[in-house]
Amino acid sequence: MPQISDAPAATRATGARRRPAWIPTVAAFVTIAVFVQAGNWQRERMHEKEALLAQMRAAAERPPVPLPQGVADWHAWRYRTVVVTGAFDASYQILIDNKVHAGHVGFGVVAPFHLDDGRTVLIDRGFAVAGASRAELPDPRPPQGTVTLRGRIDLPSAGYLELGERRPSTGKLWQNVDPQRFAQETGIAVLPIVVEALEAPADDGLIRDVALPSTGIEKHLSYMLQWYTFAAMAAGLWLWFAVRPRLLRARRR
Secondary structure (H helix, E strand, C coil): CCCCCCHHHHHHHHHHHCCCCHHHHHHHHHHHHHHHHHHHHHHHHHHHHHHHHHHHHHHHHCCCEECCCCCCCHHHHCCCEEEEEEEECHHHCEEEEEEEECCEEEEEEEEEEEECCCCEEEEEEEEEECCCCCCCCCCCCCCCCCEEEEEEEECCCCCCCCCCCCCCCCCCEECCCCHHHHHHHHCCCCCCCEEEECCCCCCCCCECCCCCCCCCHHHHHHHHHHHHHHHHHHHHHHHHHHHHHHHHHHHHC
16 A cells, blocks of 8 residues: 655644744844833933932022012922021921831921911921831920021922821821812911921921932933843844854855
């Protein structure tokens, strides 16, 4: 009997197992493109933070001025040093929860400050270290009477996530500083800014960080280099496993 060759079946099995040559190339180029795009995004964020840092330094280096009036957009005044004169309203002082300073857990102390020109602004008085338990909340009383202090303008973020509802009564905790909400719940019209106190009119035991806030430039630089490294590695693997074998086969011919 004539023998039936198994060659066609073997050929079909080999073809089924063999991947098309273009699949690794497409996968490599898609991977490289994703990594490069991620690196470019981190680079853009780094440049944005560098511009913000330059703005912060330029604003902080300008001499202190009285808190301006008639400002429609406070963004141009962010990080400017101002001098304010007025009186604290201790009855509406609040504590901002979950603050950390130099490895210590505590609270931000914020109180309304009635300016001598009739306006009211929230003053971030500083950081209070937490007690032994949550039942022992700090209560640093602000100085009485008219005081003058130097501070830095900041714009609290409105896009925050808060769990539960907090009320601004003495000793009560808030999770975030929100001038608009503070005004709604207390009936005290305050400016849409917070002045971070850079000095104390009296010894109140609070900690004040006069340094400018960190912008995280180093983090974005690290992530940018990481994504570009991944892209280079993907390109190298594609060259080694897809291009190098073809070059070797071409030399043998």
